Amino acid sequence: MADAKTFFDLDQQKRIETAIAEAEKNTSGEIRVHIENNCTVDAVERAVKVFEQIKMHETKERNGVLVYLAVVDHKFAIVGDKGINDVVPNDFWDNIKTHMQSCFKEKEFTKGLCEGIIMAGNELKKHFPLQHDDKDELSNDVTFNHN
Ligand code: CA
Ligand code: CA
Numbered sequence: 417m418a419d420a421k422t423f424f425d426l427d428q429q430k431r432i433e434t435a436i437a438e439a440e441k442n443t444s445g446e447i448r449v450h451i452e453n454n455c456t457v458d459a460v461e462r463a464v465k466v467f468e469q470i471k472m473h474e475t476k477e478r479n480g481v482l483v484y485l486a487v488v489d490h491k492f493a494i495v496g497d498k499g500i501n502d503v504v505p506n507d508f509w510d511n512i513k514t515h516m517q518s519c520f521k522e523k524e525f526t527k528g529l530c531e532g533i534i535m536a537g538n539e540l541k542k543h544f545p546l547q548h549d550d551k552d553e554l555s556n557d558v559t560f561n562h563n
Contacts, residue, residue, distance in 0.1 A: 418487040420451045420560045428526040429558050435530035436556040439537025444544045445479040445500070446554040447533055448472060452561035455486035459493035462486070466561070473497055475553045479544050481536055483529065492516065494536070503543050512536055 424432065436447045450470065455462045463484035467473070472480035478499030485492045494509040512535045519528025 418453070420453045420487055423451060423487045424526060424558070431526055432529050432533070432558055433556045435533040439533050439540075440546075440550075440552065440556070442537050442546055443479075443540035444477055444547050444550055445481055445496075445537070445540035446472070446475050446552075447481045447483065447536055447540075448554055448556070449483045449485070449529060449533070449558045450561070451485045451487060451558060453486065453488040455489045455491045459484060459486065459491040460495060462491075463493040463495040467495055467497070470559055472554060475499075477544060479540065480554055481540070483532060483536075485525075485529075490520075492520070494532070500540070500543070504539075508539065509536075512539070 432449055436449070439447055448470070450466050463482055466484055467480070467482045472482055475497065478497040480497045481500065482495050483492070484495065494513060496508070500508070512532050515535065516528040516532040519525070519531065
């Protein structure tokens with residue numbers, strides 16, 4: 417049975433965190449991945465809640481992005497903060513989600529996440545290029561919930 421904490425082994429978690437660090441070399445946007453077991457509500461709704469819980473709104477430009485995954489219920493979502501939503505079209509994440517979905521269908525979860533993260537970085541840099549005084553405002557560590 418899938419479990420959030422062990423769904424990705426340590427090596428895979430490292431690959432995800434490396435992809436985040438790589439994506440953040442191009443943009444001031446801050447990307448995080450959060451994994452839990454169950455999601456009984458709409459994935460976007462849940463992702464917005466998690467976004468608040470892990471304080472992802474604490475960026476200067478309000479440009480945090482959360483990739484949310486519920487591994488038992490097979491749901492995922494990508495949500496961006498206000499700074500992003502204000503300047504991008506509603507379908508901003510659609511291509512990335514479609515790509516990730518196709519990887520997930522093949523059980524390529526790490527690949528799907530890593531490639532989705534890199535794609536997100538490339539999109540974000542158009543609106544939020546890297547600043548010379550960039551800080552890693554939000555840790556690149558994958559976070560987990562047990563539910
Ligand atoms: Ca940063
Ligand atoms: Ca970061």
